[in-house]
Amino acid sequence: MGRRVAAPEDRTAMDVDISPLIENWQFILTGLGFTLSLSGLSIVLGVGIGLVCGVMRTYGGSLLDTAIGLYVDLLRSIPVLAILVWTYFAFPLVIGESLTPFSGGVLALGVHLGAYVTEVIRAGLTSIRPGQMRAALALGMSPLQAIRTIILPQALIRMLPPLGSLIVIAVKDSAIASVIAVPELLRQSQVLAGKTFRPFEIYTAAMLIYFLICYPTARTIDQIYRRFAPLGAS
């Protein structure tokens, strides 16, 4: 709070003026929209990748296990910022096609998240005792039917807490897409702060908005877990 802020007129740091926020609420709302759509799509992509890779890694034999293990280890060993920058600036050279900042952001964040979700799904699947699979197969189900209707639902219930934290982290991580100029909340805040010379108000508001998205999300997932946890205990 005691930080000096370069401002046209001389004023103290605690001189709070929220009028730039009120005047530019649409600009901030656009940012919020991008934050939600960017994180929403990257979560869909990441969870999709994680479900498929988690199931394949668990039941697909050693070749798939090794291949997917490589993807997981690789992506978990690289900073997400580096993945994002590489996806946006270097990956287009590989595919010979440029990406919009938004699609680059979704791709990078989704693929990154997918590596973590894969491991969570795998841990969930292997935690279900083998008798459940046997019982499903004994009814005449195919392995895929057994996984879909019997094993995976239980695994998802058990893995709701770690999945919930990954989802919240994904929302927060969407802020780094500001470096490739996706006009999401943080990026819009930066622009606005530069224009209005009101960084304190604007960045504080941005932090508050992140909190107001992430905290209820975490609590809701927690509540859902509490409600369903007994159903995942075989």
Next chain:
Amino acid sequence: MITRAATVERPRIGSGAAPILRFEGVCKRYGPLEALAGVTFQVNRGEVVCLIGPSGSGKSTLLRCANALESIDGGRVILDGVDVHDRRTDARKLRRRMGMVFQNFELFPHLTVLRNVAVGPTTVLGMSPPKAAERAMELLRKVGLAEKASQHPAALSGGQQQRVAIARALAMQPDVMLFDEPTSALDPETIGEVLSVMKRLADEGMTMVVVTHEMDFAKRVGSWIVVFDHGKVVEQGPPRQVFEEPTVQRTRDFLSHLGWHGESLAASDLLVHSPSNTP
């Protein structure tokens, strides 16, 4: 004392027709361990075959090999003339014809009792949910648990869970029911309700293979007894013969280890029980 004269030799049930299930020299190894070392016996239609034998003798392994949950290393399992382990056989189709009941119930905890019973018909047979629910309800009534239909398995006692598991297996309308120690994980008070459901099933003519340590059940409900030891059949025959005049020393050792001394049992208390519907 048993008077030999009273023991009339009756022919084995179903011996006139081809057996529904036949094990021919079935071998199974786990690394160096020979879990099944050439098992041969058959199950006729309408029979209740009880498999008894010491722990680790391969009884569970045999049941898992019977419906191809486990591959085999030698011999054949024939279900109604079809080689279960043949590469050209659709194991999934055959499994529908064999209902399996596990020691630990293995009910699906995320599904209601009704859905546990209906999930086989809907996913495997493609039956419509209302029709499957109707069939499930009928079976739950049969095992005396209709009023638990909307609960989840965790809310049921062990005995109730096992009765649901029996209903779940019956929902596929199998030709043979395989039971792997269905009462071993139960509290003594609830064993009777499960055994009496099984007895009723046997009375209806269901073909059953029952791995059990309940010698009373084997003697009273079993129509054919197979004694296992070290992955082999050491003796088989009708209950009267196996329990009262065992010809093999290993059978005698096993029975006396269980405190069985060959005397004829009075009607077992366990089997007089009817399933209790009290919550």
